Every structure is written in C-alpha cells, then in structure tokens.
Amino acid sequence: MENDKDKTVWIIIGIIAALLLGCVMGACSGGLIGYGLAKRAAVRSEATFISPRATVASRAPSSQSESVPVLVTRVVPDSPAEKAGIMVGDKIIALGGVELTQEQTIDNLMQRYTPGDTLTVTVLRSGRQIEISIILEANPSQTDRAWLGIYYRQQ
Numbered sequence: 001m002e003n004d005k006d007k008t009v010w011i012i013i014g015i016i017a018a019l020l021l022g023c024v025m026g027a028c029s030g031g032l033i034g035y036g037l038a039k040r041a042a043v044r045s046e047a048t049f050i051s052p053r054a055t056v057a058s059r060a061p062s063s064q065s066e067s068v069p070v071l072v073t074r075v076v077p078d079s080p081a082e083k084a085g086i087m088v089g090d091k092i093i094a095l096g097g098v099e100l101t102q103e104q105t106i107d108n109l110m111q112r113y114t115p116g117d118t119l120t121v122t123v124l125r126s127g128r129q130i131e132i133s134i135i136l137e138a139n140p141s142q143t144d145r146a147w148l149g150i151y152y153r154q155q
Contacts, residue, residue: 068101070106079150081149082149084132084133086132090123115137119146
C-alpha cells in the first residue's frame with residue numbers, strides 16, 4: 001500500500017513538472033517568435049514604397065543640387081519596374097533625364113507622369129550607368145497616379 005502511495009506522488013510530481021516545463025517552453029518560443037516578427041517588421045519599415053521621402057540624417061547633402069541617388073531595396077512582382085528589368089541593388093540617379101537631388105525627389109518627379117507614359121530611369125548597376133525605359137502603370141492605391149513598383153532608400 002505504501003508503494004502505491006509513493007508511485008502516485010511521483011506521478012503527480014511528474015505531471016506538475018511536465019506542465020511547468022510546457023509553460024516555460026511555450027513562453028520562450030512565443031517570445032522568440034514575437035521577437036522575430038518584430039525584427040522582420042522593423043527591417044521592412046526601412047524602405048519606402050514610392051511615397052514619403054526617406055532621408056538619412058547622417059549623410060544629408062550639403063546643398064539642394066547635390067546628387068542624392070536612391071537604392072532599390074525591393075521590386076514589386078509584376079510591376080512596371082520588374083517588367084523593365086530594375087533590380088534590387090540598383091541605384092537610381094535620374095528619372096526622365098532629371099538628376100535626383102534633395103529638391104528633385106522620386107515623389108516630386110513622378111507627379112509629372114501619368115499611367116501609360118514611358119519613363120527613362122538612369123541607374124548605376126555594378127559600377128555601370130544604365131538607362132532603362134519603363135512603361136508606367138496606374139498606382140494600385142491611387143489609380144490616377146503613375147507607379148514604378150519599387151521600395152527604395154535614400155543613399
């Protein structure tokens with residue numbers, strides 16, 4: 001009889017230990033998953049999706065006319081940019097022959113164009129300057145505005 005009581009006590013202790021271990025493991029894995037998702041969201045928020053101008057405070061140009069290229073960080077699948085051959089890592093230095101500066105941003109220059117227009121984009125790729133023609137399409141969120149379909153970050 002005493003032996004049965006000992007077994008019962010050890011079974012109860014085992015069940016309690018398993019429950020505690022499960023709770024600790026669940027909290028740890030939930031924390032790691034949450035951390036991973038937050039880190040991923042923070043990385044995505046670095047890039048701008050062809051709208052509000054991204055600035056880098058540590059390297060702001062000294063004058064309004066100094067060149068301010070933008071780095072393509074993502075190309076939207078099936079977008080005008082992808083169809084024309086724009087690639088992640090390209091540095092856009094001009095749109096329609098107008099060099100990008102603090103004053104002449106992608107957003108400002110894109111306002112000159114409408115869906116269906118052809119735009120020449122000048123990029124630096126692997127140290128070479130390339131001109132790429134893009135047929136602009138309607139912006140999915142504002143159909144009256146032209147859209148490239150890129151995410152970018154100012155250099």
